[in-house]
Amino acid sequence: MELKVGDSYDCPEGHKAKIVWISEDKKAIAVRCPEKHSEKELKKADYKKSTQSYKRRPTKERKKYARNVVFLIKI
Numbered sequence: 001m002e003l004k005v006g007d008s009y010d011c012p013e014g015h016k017a018k019i020v021w022i023s024e025d026k027k028a029i030a031v032r033c034p035e036k037h038s039e040k041e042l043k044k045a046d047y048k049k050s051t052q053s054y055k056r057r058p059t060k061e062r063k064k065y066a067r068n069v070v071f072l073i074k075i
């Protein structure tokens with residue numbers, strides 16, 4: 001099955017997230033999940049490996065829980 005940006009995909013915590021980016025070799029995807037995530041989970045999210053089209057956001061105050069977290073997933 002071919003994955004596309006905009007498709008739904010499970011985030012690492014098992015929520016229904018949405019694909020926002022797919023690498024050219026299709027071996028990594030980024031999904032944005034609307035559900036709450038703890039800081040512990042956030043540390044797994046890796047913004048640095050994203051491509052140029054996916055710029056890092058400015059650092060904001062850390063909340064205990066965050067929504068709309070972007071996860072990079074190797075597939």
Ligand SMILES: [Zn+2]
Pocket residue numbers: 011012013014015016017033034035036037
């Ligand atoms: Zn999630």
